[in-house]
Amino acid sequence: MTDNASAETTSPTILDVESVSVTLSGRRILDEVSFTIGAGEFTGLIGPNGAGKTTLLRVILGLQRPGSGGVSVLGRPRSPRNQPIGYVPQKVLLDPDMPMRAKDLVALGADGNRYGFRLRSADRNDAVREMLHAVDADRFADARVGTLSGGEQQRVLIAQALISRPRLLLLDEPLANLDLHSGQEIVGLLARIAREQQIAVLLSAHEMNPLLPVMDRVVYVAGGRAASGPTAEIVTSEVLSRLYGHHVEVLHVHGRVLVVAGEAAGTDPAAARIASAGMG
Amino acid sequence: MFAVGFMMNAWITATIVAVVAGVVGYFVVLRGSAFPAHAIPKGAFAGAAGASLLGINTLIGLAVFSVLGALGIGTLGRRGRNDVVTALALVMMLALGAAFLSRTTQYEPEIYSLLFGEILGVSASQILPVAGLGIACIVAVAVIYRPLLLSSIVPEIAEAKGIRAYRIEICFLLVVALATAMTVPVVGALLIFSLMIGPPAAARSFTSRPLLAMALSVAIALITVWVAIAASYIYNWPVGFFVGVLGALSYGIGRAWSASRSRAPAAALGPP
């Protein structure tokens, strides 16, 4: 069951997830998860590792069939052929001698779904160059993608997803491989692009603090259940305790959010166990 | 089919081969080394052909080429892509074999038996060497068992314990080479591969505990060769045909079994 905060979205709904449940290997990973995302909204999909964030993303992408419930994008039921979604996987395993330069991969992002060869096009080359510049990847535009570091590859994958001008952009744990500074840059970049191009962005992370400055809404997943709404309304002790199924405290420390498991308020903090990595 | 002398030899030899194939094959499947397990015997075939040509004992040619193949794949595989290197090393050895074979024109039955085996033609005098080499193989696996297992499943942990992946890979490939050299004369270069893939792959579908899976893999390999020999005796079709088909069958049964297991209904959950 999902708790939905009462906030109305004024922008057109891009993604509508309705009562999605998924059972894998006998375990109920997701239990009637529902939320919507509108154009230009930056939504964080937050939850501890193993909570089902990747599964949920795969359902939205159409790679995993839900046991019940459904997903619709731009008002139409999700089917891979209908609306291409921009997707940035967490990591792509590539051979170092894969013959593809960063700029080639971004170009494929633009037209990789069209059949046949591509003919040379100055327009497309310009678009690729622009996009690589936007994600600050000009330095390694000519390097083989298989030789890039995690962070560099992440930028190229983001460029590849954005160049196709999607209405919906999904990112699976993009911050996991990045240092703090790069992570902040990427988050800022994504937020700006989301606003400018009215893209709906859903970004999963197990650590929400880097996203706090830009998140419009949060979908918090824990214990198979989800709650969605504005950050201030969802990230509270009451809501999260209900999700986790046991008592958790939400503490605000120096502008950061800290989620800890423990007894009711007033207990010695040293005895509290950290339930999820919420430390800034 | 049990009373006839040569059949007894065939049964005994096949049993030895199946045990070795089941044990070594377990690791072949575990390490995803299907391609080298196919390439080394085939390369060895080329060596046997060459030895034939030069008039030396084919076993020497087999041994030399299978070791060369193992070392080639192991060392070149360090720098190049593993599957590419395996493919090229294999065809290079086969091409040499082709060159040897082209020197004469009367090798048809020889080629056939080197590729597909002559298990019904095994003589009593071959049993002892085969048994000896088989025991050597099993002992070799027993000696490197723990490092091999660790390095195959969690290579990073093994490295941390000082087990170099490269050395283990070379050792393992040499074990495959040894298994090849002893079994090619009986079951042929192409068939030892089927025995090293089908039964272990099937065994893995039923259990993931190493020793149990190895035992099961040996059991399935034994059943495969026994049924193949019996069928070949009755229908007169080559043993290799039955081995290949049975291998595919046991793999299919294994896949069906694990598919049915994962579709089991979820346990009832309490209220949220």
Added chain:
Amino acid sequence: MHQVYTAIFEPGFFASPQVQVAVTIGGLVAIVSAVTGVFTVMRGQSFGGHALGDVSAAGGSGALLIGLSPIAGFVGLGVVGAAAMDMIGVRRLRGRDLATGIVLGAAIGLSALFLYLTTTGGATTGATQQILFGSIFTTAGGTVPVVAILGAIALAGIAAVYRPLLLSTVSQDIAAARGIPVRLVGLVYMLALAVSVGLSSLAIGAILSTALLIGPAATALRLTKRVGRALGLACLIGVAASWLGVLLAYDSFYWGASHLALPVSFFIVAIVFVAYLAAGIPAARAAARGNRMAALGVAAENERIPA
């Protein structure tokens, strides 16, 4: 000068009709193999490519048995085998190799049966040798159009799915998100591979078709980082290897006192193998240089230090 010329091109080389057929077929096969080979190496499916060679062999021997032209068997069973591998195959790499191995084992079993029936049926001698090692000098000239057409079909298939295939090779998930029918694209590739392997089985034999498939492609990929160039380079290397192989095989007939020529397949494979090793030399030297400089605490010029 004339002596050098005849040393290289033994008498009658250019005039011989068999040579003309061999050169044409060799060139066509090399091009188709190089193109499918580049994708095969990129997708890490060298084992699959090799296995299809053995499956083709089973097809060829089956065709011989029932009196069909070998090419029908090579390509026919190859296509069936490719479809089977695609269907059984799973996403994980090891699972896919196992599935390949099983299909291969079954194909070997079939080969054993067909060859046995052929030889006991008292038919053609040397059947095994021909199937496994090729018959480029003895192929009838009438086969050339068939090879050309089938080759063109395989190339057209690859061309049609060129971009989706590249993207799904990088990441199946990204491709699926973009609406690409990943399974279908993969199947088209496998079928093109089957046709390519079938055709080269005809030229240099089922077992050695792998050499023309993998060798030039792997060599090209070591030398360039752009797919388009890799394709061109692979074709160049493949065609050069096959023509040079035909030439050397023809010449070898004249070497020494005995007139037993070495097979074409041997030369082609040797050339391809040497080319691959040679292409590894620049990379090895760069790595060695990088190691030395790293030991000195200096980053090599073009080396990227992973962050």
